[in-house]
Amino acid sequence: MADVAIKVEGGVKHKILDDVKKLLPEGNLSLCLTCGLCSSGCPATGLDGMDPRKFLRMLVLGMDKEVLESDWPWMCTMCQRCVYVCPMKIDIPQMIFNIRAARPRDERPKGIRDSCDVAVNSESASAMGTPVEDFKFVVEDVLEEYREAQPEFADMEAPIDKVGAEFFLNQNSREPMTEPDEMVPLWKILHLAGVDWTYGSKAWAAENYCLFLADNENWERLVTAKANMADELKCKTYLNTE
Numbered sequence: 550m551a552d553v554a555i556k557v558e559g560g561v562k563h564k565i566l567d568d569v570k571k572l573l574p575e576g577n578l579s580l581c582l583t584c585g586l587c588s589s590g591c592p593a594t595g596l597d598g599m600d601p602r603k604f605l606r607m608l609v610l611g612m613d614k615e616v617l618e619s620d621w622p623w624m625c626t627m628c629q630r631c632v633y634v635c636p637m638k639i640d641i642p643q644m645i646f647n648i649r650a651a652r653p654r655d656e657r658p659k660g661i662r663d664s665c666d667v668a669v670n671s672e673s674a675s676a677m678g679t680p681v682e683d684f685k686f687v688v689e690d691v692l693e694e695y696r697e698a699q700p701e702f703a704d705m706e707a708p709i710d711k712v713g714a715e716f717f718l719n720q721n722s723r724e725p726m727t728e729p730d731e732m733v734p735l736w737k738i739l740h741l742a743g744v745d746w747t748y749g750s751k752a753w754a755a756e757n758y759c760l761f762l763a764d765n766e767n768w769e770r771l772v773t774a775k776a777n778m779a780d781e782l783k784c785k786t787y788l789n790t791e
């Protein structure tokens with residue numbers, strides 16, 4: 550069983566806490582009631598013997614070194630559940646983001662770093678590096694298969710590069726590449742609701758690992774590529790399914 554006790558060693562400094570106060574003037578960590586609501590709904594609670602309340606306590610106690618060395622901040626999904634339930638509205642994921650950004654880029658988790666780098670160098674913005682032609686082929690192939698197998702959806706569309714569509718839809722690249730049938734339920738909903746939508750042949754991938762890497766520059770680069778594609782197609786609304 551993991552050792553979950555907080556051990557305070559060495560001199561107490563509050564650099565992270567002071568930095569957070571500058572960034573989040575409303576986020577007074579001293580307001581924490583230690584109620585544990587954040588930990589109760591957090592999917593990362595218990596991993597590495599840590600949870601959001603304990604993480605916050607360590608920051609308040611000035612345990613910067615231990616927090617910076619911990620891998621737990623990389624296990625947070627950034628789901629925001631803790632902020633939603635916190636009676637004091639303490640923004641734990643923002644703190645986690647800042648702690649991730651404090652680690653040198655080449656020491657951040659390789660899997661997340663590689664996914665960010667691959668996406669930045671992919672025309673599709675795909676963390677799997679999915680080529681544009683592969684995406685088009687899979688969408689067209691799956692659409693044809695469902696039209697034939699389910700006559701009630703014989704006129705369903707899955708447009709790519711439809712100029713002037715209302716919605717520009719992004720899709721996680723894992724779906725066309727490894728679970729293509731997973732794309733279809735959303736197509737059906739959009740079809741039955743009469744929604745005018747399109748994928749882009751470029752920048753269609755929804756995931757953005759640069760966000761999770763705390764790489765602001767590349768995070769923005771990917772979002773900009775997707776927004777530019779939506780503009781190029783003259784779509785009014787960017788719909789990200791992630």
Ligand code: SF4
Pocket residue numbers: 580581582583584585586587588601602605631634635636637638639
């Ligand atoms: S939910 Fe908010 S107030 Fe309660 S322990 Fe977590 S951070 Fe503190």
Ligand code: SF4
Pocket residue numbers: 587590591592593594601624625626627628629630631632641642
């Ligand atoms: S944002 Fe992170 S810390 Fe908060 S509930 Fe989600 S996984 Fe847990």
